[in-house]
Amino acid sequence: MPDVQIKPVTPDDHAQWLPLWQAYLRFYKTELPESVSQSTWERLLDGSEPTHAALAWKDGNAVGMVHFIYHRSNWSIHNACYLQDLIVAPEQRGTGVGRLLIQHVYVTAKQDGCDKVHWLTHETNATAIQLYERIAQRPGYIQFRKML
Template identity: 50%
Template sequence: MSDVTIRPLQQADHDEWRRLWTAYLEFYKATVSEEVYQTTWKRLFTNGEFEPKGFLALIDGKPVGLVHYLYHRSCWSIVNNCYLQDLFTAPETRGKGVGAALIDAVKQEAAKIGVANVYWMTHETNATARKLYDRVARQTGFIEYDLL
């Protein structure tokens, strides 16, 4: 098995990032407008404490996964929390450590600035991902509600 390499997104990654993020959105039967694609890409490279950030996972130099994450304030702590917003691994590389490596990269990056709370959500039917999540994290029992 080839090693997984994780690195921050780079401007030259746009096409591969878009391919992977589109696949992630399709997995959840979601779409975003071209304006959201463009704005998200721009924000990923905008300096700022609360701007989203991202990593790319590669196997043999080929992009096979991505993660977006962002920091936010909390009333429960004086340090920020880290929300791991989007995590995607190409279907052909699932089970090869890509997802775990991406999660670990976010955890390590957050720790550099003193952030210990990294959290995320997934759909209850995402059984494959939940096997990984149950292994690397704890389920909090909270139920999400949205005002749409």
């Protein structure tokens, strides 16, 4: 594992978070208005919001990012945790940073009373799928959506 520290974001981390967020959006070939990114950042810092973020730090630079959201479930008394966004800087991929970020979410969500962590990835994201199949179960569900 690399010499990396995983830490929740703080207000001082915006300049390190934003390039990772923008890289994540580019990876998924999407664009969001600046107002959405600003609102996301504000929610990540607001303790009353169910959304959280952490950065992976190496040598004073953020080299990975994860966002996760707690939500109710009709199938459990406890909350679940949706790992929504995860990215590792290209030069750090394959070094264990992604695994550390996911493990951070596992530990944090469990400490906060969640009983499950779940996430999605695109079917073409073969590198990430290799990691995910080693650290989680693939339940076989197919996602459907309709934008409103």
